[in-house]
Amino acid sequence: MxxxxxxxxIAETSPRRKARITGVVYLLYFLTAVLAxxxxxxxxxxxxxAATAHNILAHEPLFRLGLATSLIATALYIAVTGLFYGLFxxxxxxxxxxxxxxxxxxxxxxxxxxxxxxxxxVVLGSxxxxxxxxxxxxxxxxxxxxxxxxxxxxxxxxxFGFYCLLIGYLIFRSAFLPxxxxxxxxxxxxxxxxxxxxxxxxxxxxYNLVLGFLAELSLMLWLLAMGVNVQRWKEQASAAPKEExx
Amino acid sequence: MSTTAMTDRITEVSPxxxxxxxxxxxxxxxxxxxxxxxFVLGKLVVDxxxxxxxxNILGHVRLFWLGFASSLIGVACHIAWxxLMYELLxxxxxxxxxxxxxxxxxxxxxxxxxSLFYLAPLLILQGGGSxxxxxxxxxxxxxxxxxxxxxxxxxxxxxxxxFWCVLTGYLIFRSTFLPxxxxxxxxxxxxxxxxxxxxxLAHYLFLPYIAVASALGEIPLxxxxxMMGVNAQRWKEQASTAGDWRx
Numbered sequence: 001m002x003x004x005x006x007x008x009x010i011a012e013t014s015p016r017r018k019a020r021i022t023g024v025v026y027l028l029y030f031l032t033a034v035l036a037x038x039x040x041x042x043x044x045x046x047x048x049x050a051a052t053a054h055n056i057l058a059h060e061p062l063f064r065l066g067l068a069t070s071l072i073a074t075a076l077y078i079a080v081t082g083l084f085y086g087l088f089x090x091x092x093x094x095x096x097x098x099x100x101x102x103x104x105x106x107x108x109x110x111x112x113x114x115x116x117x118x119x120x121x122v123v124l125g126s127x128x129x130x131x132x133x134x135x136x137x138x139x140x141x142x143x144x145x146x147x148x149x150x151x152x153x154x155x156x157x158x159x160f161g162f163y164c165l166l167i168g169y170l171i172f173r174s175a176f177l178p179x180x181x182x183x184x185x186x187x188x189x190x191x192x193x194x195x196x197x198x199x200x201x202x203x204x205x206x207y208n209l210v211l212g213f214l215a216e217l218s219l220m221l222w223l224l225a226m227g228v229n230v231q232r233w234k235e236q237a238s239a240a241p242k243e244e245x246x
Numbered sequence: 247m248s249t250t251a252m253t254d255r256i257t258e259v260s261p262x263x264x265x266x267x268x269x270x271x272x273x274x275x276x277x278x279x280x281x282x283x284x285f286v287l288g289k290l291v292v293d294x295x296x297x298x299x300x301x302n303i304l305g306h307v308r309l310f311w312l313g314f315a316s317s318l319i320g321v322a323c324h325i326a327w328x329x330l331m332y333e334l335l336x337x338x339x340x341x342x343x344x345x346x347x348x349x350x351x352x353x354x355x356x357x358x359x360x361s362l363f364y365l366a367p368l369l370i371l372q373g374g375g376s377x378x379x380x381x382x383x384x385x386x387x388x389x390x391x392x393x394x395x396x397x398x399x400x401x402x403x404x405x406x407x408x409f410w411c412v413l414t415g416y417l418i419f420r421s422t423f424l425p426x427x428x429x430x431x432x433x434x435x436x437x438x439x440x441x442x443x444x445x446x447l448a449h450y451l452f453l454p455y456i457a458v459a460s461a462l463g464e465i466p467l468x469x470x471x472x473m474m475g476v477n478a479q480r481w482k483e484q485a486s487t488a489g490d491w492r493x
Binding site for chain 2: 071072083085127
């Protein structure tokens with residue numbers, strides 16, 4: 001097969017295949033995100049700086065593996081964002097792009113949160129200069145950085161909240177995905193938006209998180225199993241205004 | 247001139263000119279973004295010695311600020327470079343090209359924020375009386391901690407840059423208007439940077455493997471883009487047949 005024909009074949013990727021690819025990447029994101037939590041479980045002990053410091057040093061490879069997995073999950077979510085943008089462009093190009101921008105800002109903040117989780121390896125290192133601080137002070141600093149990290153993740157939840165709200169709206173307005181998925185995603189978005197006030201979000205926990213998890217899980221499974229209604233997707237795509245393509 | 251005419255004129259910028267600009271921004275990015283790490287911190291930081299590092303930083307405040315400005319200009323060049331590469335490679339595969347652009351935008355945001363951690367040592371050391379609750383040794387130690395954190399933040403940026411290099415390398419490989427070997431080399435470079443997912447491994451491999459892979463991937467690409475641009479005829483052919491995942 002010569003190159004132009006192959007290129008055309010790629011160009012003709014059907015919306016169903018696109019939906020399936022989105023589902024697969026979404027699934028990979030879920031798996032890596034859960035795996036990262038699994039690797040790092042039990043290492044940070046709330047309110048106990050000494051135990052946390054001890055755990056991090058005792059399980060350094062595992063902790064680092066968890067962070068690497070979590071970074072891969074972030075990269076996969078960027079891919080999900082790009083795929084959703086392509087999928088929902090026919091519904092409303094501007095809203096779809098706006099949603100993608102919210103998600104990208106969220107992903108950037110999420111990526112940065114990893115830095116604070118890496119900070120303990122500086123603070124708890126064996127370098128001589130660290131002896132300017134008492135051991136308890138270094139452990140407290142470790143806890144401080146880990147808390148910064150947790151709060152950074154809380155900030156990105158807000159942006160993912162707006163993202164889920166917009167995706168919910170796009171699904172609802174689309175003709176090619178069931179409306180209940182849109183409602184679920186919008187509710188999930190509201191759940192994430194509770195992180196505008198982290199103390200409030202913590203009081204609602206785990207209900208606000210379960211909502212988001214269930215909504216995203218259903219959307220992912222639907223995309224994997226059912227894909228989209230191709231006929232309707234194409235109708236909506238051809239009805240969309242022909243602006244300059246992004 | 248009407249808006250439409252202006253838009254037309256902008257879209258009509260030849261692919262060859264875009265490619266040359268992309269190469270120029272890549273070169274500028276390489277110089278300005280590596281300046282603070284290599285020529286400022288590399289010169290001023292004495293590994294493991296907080297006292298000497300602090301003295302060096304306070305003795306070269308203007309150089310330090312120059313490094314700060316240089317790193318931000320580097321990010322700006324990186325964004326311009328990424329946008330131009332997106333435009334150039336769109337005809338190959340619109341979706342993958344957009345994905346690469348999204349990924350590197352996240353990387354650039356991280357890259358921009360590393361400048362905060364770059365600056366932190368100076369802010370701590372120049373704190374004066376308001377920081378006197380800490381001993382001089384403690385402030386010096388804090389300053390050195392933030393130097394390390396700056397390099398950790400850079401490691402995170404490198405992961406996203408690595409993913410971008412792999413995707414962009416693939417797109418160059420599949421393009422008809424750039425030599426395939428440039429794509430292969432860039433993808434290999436990208437795999438090197440992706441090693442920063444596990445920084446101890448990356449630091450172990452950096453010399454010579456990742457550094458050599460980076461030079462072999464990036465220098466030929468920017469040289470080619472600046473001197474040869476792209477094959478404009480073939481670019482237009484591929485652009486007219488493309489329409490990937492069109493709406």
